[in-house]
Amino acid sequence: MAKIKLGTIVGQISGSAGATTFAHNRFGAYIRLRSIPVQPETTKQINRRNWFGDASAKWGTLNSNARLAWKVWAQNNPITDSLGDKRVLDGHQAYTMLSTRLRAVPWTSPDTPPILPAPTALLTCTAVISAALQTIVFTFTPAPIIANNILVVMGAKAPTESINYIKNLLRRLPTSDAGQATGWSMGGADAILGTFTIGEVVTLRVAQLHLDNGLMSTYFQTRTTVVA
Numbered sequence: 403m404a405k406i407k408l409g410t411i412v413g414q415i416s417g418s419a420g421a422t423t424f425a426h427n428r429f430g431a432y433i434r435l436r437s438i439p440v441q442p443e444t445t446k447q448i449n450r451r452n453w454f455g456d457a458s459a460k461w462g463t464l465n466s467n468a469r470l471a472w473k474v475w476a477q478n479n480p481i482t483d484s485l486g487d488k489r490v491l492d493g494h495q496a497y498t499m500l501s502t503r504l505r506a507v508p509w510t511s512p513d514t515p516p517i518l519p520a521p522t523a524l525l526t527c528t529a530v531i532s533a534a535l536q537t538i539v540f541t542f543t544p545a546p547i548i549a550n551n552i553l554v555v556m557g558a559k560a561p562t563e564s565i566n567y568i569k570n571l572l573r574r575l576p577t578s579d580a581g582q583a584t585g586w587s588m589g590g591a592d593a594i595l596g597t598f599t600i601g602e603v604v605t606l607r608v609a610q611l612h613l614d615n616g617l618m619s620t621y622f623q624t625r626t627t628v629v630a
Contacts, residue, residue: 450502457501460511461494468514472497475515500616507552507577509613516615521551523619527608531628533600536592538575540608542622545584550614553578555588556607556621559595568605575606580613602628 423434461469473493480488481499491499501511527542540553547553555578558571575591592598607621 450506453502453505454498456505457498457511458494460501461497464497464513469493472515479516503611503618504613504616506574507554507611507613512615516612516617518612518615518617520617521548521610521612521619524608524610524622527606527622527624529604529606529624529626531598531602531604531626533598533628533630536589536598538588538591538604538606540586540588541584542586542608543584546581547578547610549581551610551612552580553582553586554609554611554618557591557595558605560603560605572605572607577611598628600628600630604628 425434464472470493473496476491476493476496479496480490483489496515497512500516504511525543527540529541530539531537532539538557540555542553555575556572557575558568558573560568560571573594575594576588578586578588595604598604603625604627605623605625607623609621610619612618
């Protein structure tokens, strides 16, 4: 879904033109294709729907004080959208965001909003991918990460190093143990991205996730070429 910023020439736009639909929600104007979405019903898709449903159901069990606490937290902690603008979620949205993020680890959903700030980003991170072992070994600082943090990794293959836009190719890879030390050897990424072969270029984004509250650091991006 693309987003647009309206200016002097066009102040407001809505409706459809051909296969393009112009719309507006609480986060601003955006455009989308007017088409019937494909529903592959993959395991990941079904799981994510279930997590959203579970979060909404649990939100319904929270008392008024808990809901107010989430509302206040959301107002004080706006998110940044793809255009770099700050957007304020409501309490329900904030709760669902952190709950589904933790369920994907997998971990338990929080009952109360975060007290501690988000983890800081890694200072350095490099990765060595072995075609023979089909593993990714991460070396990073600071290390080890704190006891209640894990490393969350997104990865994508690119045909050549000249290709920089890989957002649509990124896939969620296995997470680290809590308090992970440097020299972490990740297995199983080949089952998600495909078998690693010598010379392939792989982009990896690594962030710290706090298990107590679901907050994440910004991603540290590194790019590496598969070796023997």
